[in-house]
Amino acid sequence: MTDPSPGAGYTASELLAVMSGRLLEDGQIVFAGVGIPLLAATLAQRLHAPGLTILFEGGTIGPFIVPGELPPSTNEQRCTRRANMLLTITDTLLLLQRGYVDVGFMGGAQIDIHGNLNSSFIGDPQRPTTRLPGSGGGNDIASLTRMIVAMKHEKRRFVDKVDFITSPGFLAGGESRSASGLIAGGMYRVVTDLAILGFDEASRRMRIDSLHPGVTLQQVQDNTGFELLRAPTIGATEPPSARELAVLREFDPDRLYTA
């Protein structure tokens, strides 16, 4: 585990939620997965982006999550509070294909150098060590829109090549994503508890953009299973504010998503 330094006053998950929430902008339409993305989008909506429209694949358009009532997936009635509209799942996912969504926002179990995500199999897919739950809407979101991924930064999660591409990033890098038929969208940012990472425009390899408080470049590299590129200027993120943490804890008092 890569918990922030003791005494930081927040957990790794809380850091993830705050840092990724900051990337969302007022007026955007964000397609959010369950867990940290749902929480981070809700946080952004309450703080700097009141006009953020959240979509959940269960069929909810523009809800406001009630503090302390986080849903166990994006498909329960808790997701629908004060929504503008409820659609079918299929029609909600088709909003991605039509181009209405600014940002897709998901968690990740395993990611590789080109931002491909695996949530299906650990090991050989024919004889897996672990069968994971699968794509859900992940493949569709990653195929059809600009993506933010929030995940813990661990060597076993950041691998050179994923065992299985569930949700496509830039596939083999370069132009391979568009050549496969995925002509829109792509990985935008990977937010971890150590850093914010982007992708090189040409090679589509993962790159360190900025570091969280007290984290070194070496520490990020040490927790990554492949060589990371470095942005010409490495930024430094501001630590979570008391207000951000207070709102986060109001929404998740039982630490359902932020243990």
Add this chain to the structure above:
Amino acid sequence: MVESYLDLRGKIASRDRSLREKVMSLEEACKLVRDGDHVALGGCTLSRTPMAMIWALIRAGRKNLTVSRSIVSTEGDLLFASGAGARIVTSWFSQGIVWGVSKVMRQYTETGRAKFEEWSHMAMGLRYRAGAMGVPFMPMRSMMGSDVAGQLDSWREMTCPFTGEKLMLVPALNPDVALVHVQRCDPYGNAQIDGLQFMDIDIPMAATRVILTTERIVSNDQIRRAPDQTKIPFFTVDAVVEVPFGSAPHECYGLYEPYFGHLDSYAEATKRDPEAGVKQYLDRHYHGPKNWAEYLGLLGIENMLDASRRGRSIHDD
């Protein structure tokens, strides 16, 4: 892979599509499902799961079913472990993210005892929609380039004749039977759904037979007072079964939320020992009770009251 169009039409033509009453018991409705059928489940994850009908099919000893659903939760564990389900076609399969990966799903799929066929969520939706539309496939722009497609063989890629772009074609799903749980319907099967609709408008249209379970049966007059609320037309429906709390321990929008305490203990028991945990659960909750009321009794009156209070709170704003 895809049924012939004339065969599909023939099956519709041979059904009695008249405005007739079709109220029956869970046990009678079971007769509409045969071993080996493809059974599509309405709802999604923990919502409006047709649990009572799944419960009845497992009790009736149905075998070798292919089961499809948008997202599969605990009912998938129970279908595998009971032997009723041999293959599950879905986009995501585990109890729910807060409980982690299902150990029962892992046990059955990793040892090859049962199959979990994974499609993207939109692919599942468009496959049912193609089935509902009476066309053999739908084009879409996701799943290309991924290993999700690489694992499957029943899709095709085409070059669009208008734009020259690559498109993914996913084949229609026309289930033998659809099981859908709704808040209310009339004795003819006109069904009204509150809240999230999931894929439950396309699924009955795509299926050859439809079994509705409903929290309550209302009069046809009541349906006719608000026909805009009717989401499933009577002529697609073959059976109507009134089952209060028919999705328990999952939720039914506006009536009850998931029984979280019960789901926590299920997760705990199946994590400790997936094989024995799920078998004990089936023995106690599926094979033990005399009827659905006894099953609900086992879930506990306090849990039911708590789930109901939370479920109805959506109307309190």
